[in-house]
Amino acid sequence: DAKTTQPPSMDCAEGRAANLPCNHSTISGNEYVYWYRQIHSQGPQYIIHGLKNNETNEMASLIITEDRKSSTLILPHATLRDTAVYYCIETSGSRLTFGEGTQLTVNP
Amino acid sequence: DSGVTQTPKHLITATGQRVTLRCSPRSGDLSVYWYQQSLDQGLQFLIQYYNGEERAKGNILERFSAQQFPDLHSELNLSSLELGDSALYFCASSVSGRAWTGELFFGEGSRLTVL
Numbered sequence A: 001d002a003k004t005t006q007p008p009s010m011d012c013a014e015g016r017a018a019n020l021p022c023n024h025s026t027i028s029g030n031e032y033v034y035w036y037r038q039i040h041s042q043g044p045q046y047i048i049h050g051l052k053n054n055e056t057n058e059m060a061s062l063i064i065t066e067d068r069k070s071s072t073l074i075l076p077h078a079t080l081r082d083t084a085v086y087y088c089i090e091t092s093g094s095r096l097t098f099g100e101g102t103q104l105t106v107n108p
Numbered sequence B: 001d002s003g004v005t006q007t008p009k010h011l012i013t014a015t016g017q018r019v020t021l022r023c024s025p026r027s028g029d030l031s032v033y034w035y036q037q038s039l040d041q042g043l044q045f046l047i048q049y050y051n052g053e054e055r056a057k058g059n060i061l062e063r064f065s066a067q068q069f070p071d072l073h074s075e076l077n078l079s080s081l082e083l084g085d086s087a088l089y090f091c092a093s094s095v096s097g098r099a100w101t102g103e104l105f106f107g108e109g110s111r112l113t114v115l
Helices: none
Strands: A009-013 A018-023 A032-038 A045-050 A061-064 A070-075 A084-091 A102-107 B005-007 B010-013 B019-024 B031-038 B042-050 B053-057 B064-068 B074-078 B087-094 B110-114
Touching: A009 A018, A018 A032, A018 A084, A018 A102, A032 A061, A045 A061, A045 A070, A070 A084, B005 B087, B010 B019, B019 B087, B019 B110, B031 B074, B042 B064, B042 B074, B074 B087
Parallel strands: A009 A102, B010 B110
Antiparallel strands: A018 A070, A032 A045, A032 A084, A061 A070, A084 A102, B005 B019, B019 B074, B031 B042, B031 B087, B042 B053, B064 B074, B087 B110
């Protein structure tokens, strides 16, 4: 069901920016892009979402390409506590469909 | 703390048995979603209720059923349990009935082990 493509894993040095890419080439005009993360086996945590404009909140920034076929989640200053699986999700209607996500490991 | 409460946190039972998982959504949230996360399947959407009524159904087995009560808490019933039902079961809630209108708040999950 998942229509997004993410790299299975990435590493980042503590204090540096983490840039997590996502391809969503089949996204339609009314579908949002959501990012969630899951730390170990805890419940997924909402990060940010967007439709076509770039978005920023206290956790991260979301950059969506003009054609909306890909996006990048940016954690500006990654910490060890940001080590988690990050999910990029297209959604419309009633459900979020999670794919495999990207395992981000932040190294000291 | 997301504000979503799930009980029990851990549950160990035997094959063939029946269990009930409970979820209390955040105050004011009308929608409840159930997800299953097993090692080989990732997070799978099971079912959603909005204000007491079923809104969407995903990969939920016939042996599983759910409902949302007038006080908006929800229960997921799993029967005739099999080894493969061992998983983390997450409940999430949101204000609206459509996932794209806002964030979902997930509970900490119920870990079910079937022996």
